[in-house]
Amino acid sequence: MGIFPCVDGPHRFRGPATSLYPALVNGQEAVRWKLRMCSDHAASVLGRLEPYLVSMDDAAVVYQDDAKLCATCSRPVVDDSRQLYVTVYQPKHEREDYWAQIHLECGNPGWLPYVAA
Numbered sequence: 001m002g003i004f005p006c007v008d009g010p011h012r013f014r015g016p017a018t019s020l021y022p023a024l025v026n027g028q029e030a031v032r033w034k035l036r037m038c039s040d041h042a043a044s045v046l047g048r049l050e051p052y053l054v055s056m057d058d059a060a061v062v063y064q065d066d067a068k069l070c071a072t073c074s075r076p077v078v079d080d081s082r083q084l085y086v087t088v089y090q091p092k093h094e095r096e097d098y099w100a101q102i103h104l105e106c107g108n109p110g111w112l113p114y115v116a117a
């Protein structure tokens, strides 16, 4: 049993937690927070993040086509936007990095819990 409560609520969970480190960047302003989740709740967030996975191909950073879609409303981003960076540490996984854009007029994605630092 994990000793730390999942961000989804203080329910018990088996196995090690997944740690997520989101950062929302708007120009010079950056808001960072930390999420600790059980693997079940982390899976639903990771499913939403999947289109935004940043991978390395030889020397180049590879973004998926969906990275052009707003993480909140899923519509294309063409103008200025806020940047969402999420670093994920899953048990027994390599570090994963995600990058997404959010329209300036869109709120934070509802599927990504926010915890004030």
Ligand SMILES: [Zn+2]
Residues within 6 Å of the ligand: 006, 007, 008, 009, 011, 013, 037, 038, 039, 040, 041, 042
């Ligand atoms: Zn949970």
Ligand SMILES: [Zn+2]
Residues within 6 Å of the ligand: 070, 071, 072, 073, 074, 075, 102, 103, 106
């Ligand atoms: Zn949007």
